[in-house]
Amino acid sequence: MTSFYLAVFTLWQRELTRFYRQPSRVVGALAPPVLFWLLIGSGLGPSFRVPGAAGTSYLAWFFPGVVILILLFTAIFSEISIIEDRREGFLQAVLVAPVPRSSVVLGKVLGGTTLALLESALFLALGPAVGLRVPSVGALAVLAAVLFLLAFALTALAAAIAWWLDSSQGFHAIMNLFLIPMWLLAGTLFPAEGTPGWLGAVMRVNPLTYGVAALRRALSSGAPGPGFGTSLAVTAACAALAFGAAAWVASRRSTR
Numbered sequence: 001m002t003s004f005y006l007a008v009f010t011l012w013q014r015e016l017t018r019f020y021r022q023p024s025r026v027v028g029a030l031a032p033p034v035l036f037w038l039l040i041g042s043g044l045g046p047s048f049r050v051p052g053a054a055g056t057s058y059l060a061w062f063f064p065g066v067v068i069l070i071l072l073f074t075a076i077f078s079e080i081s082i083i084e085d086r087r088e089g090f091l092q093a094v095l096v097a098p099v100p101r102s103s104v105v106l107g108k109v110l111g112g113t114t115l116a117l118l119e120s121a122l123f124l125a126l127g128p129a130v131g132l133r134v135p136s137v138g139a140l141a142v143l144a145a146v147l148f149l150l151a152f153a154l155t156a157l158a159a160a161i162a163w164w165l166d167s168s169q170g171f172h173a174i175m176n177l178f179l180i181p182m183w184l185l186a187g188t189l190f191p192a193e194g195t196p197g198w199l200g201a202v203m204r205v206n207p208l209t210y211g212v213a214a215l216r217r218a219l220s221s222g223a224p225g226p227g228f229g230t231s232l233a234v235t236a237a238c239a240a241l242a243f244g245a246a247a248w249v250a251s252r253r254s255t256r
Helices: 002-020 024-047 058-079 081-088 090-095 101-124 137-164 168-188 197-205 207-219 228-252
Strands: none
Touching (some): 002 101, 058 081, 058 101, 058 207, 081 168, 168 207, 197 207, 207 228
């Protein structure tokens, strides 16, 4: 068990060290979502009304979706290092070490999760500007738990995809094809209420919808959508499944 936790800690620390040496990653993961928030929120705000949440501005409605987008971008940028490490030979050296591959996956995923939490915390500081405030220490702890589960789930999912691929171009293509539509259909830009039947059904079976709902309720207790308990349970289950998938893929992939 000592070697397991040592491998996890070492890889987690390496992810943070690489991040601090590449400050452009902060800009790449944080600036685009903030621009989306300002441009889309300002453009749609005057004509958008949130069902069941009268008086809520579109910037406030869109805020949790931007937090998710920051987590998503950070997950993509952090887990693409799996492909780079394989190309440079570092990953092969790690995988032949006498430690379970699940420890390697956990270290990489926790590193990406930590970075995602740090970057989302910077954006959350803008919440009071649109009327979103965490009322108590208990609510802050709930918000931190929701953010951790979301960041862990998205990072583990990105890791599972990165383990399968040898091309960074292919990784970005899969991310754009799979995760971006998943984000769009999670109630980030528009609520499920009032959408065509088939679109609303897709949004309801999208697991990220429940993550967005959990985050929205953590930031505003009166927000419409799925209940907090259900949303949190679905998000936790998805985080566990995503990590299990990443660990399984890592166990099946050769060191080449």
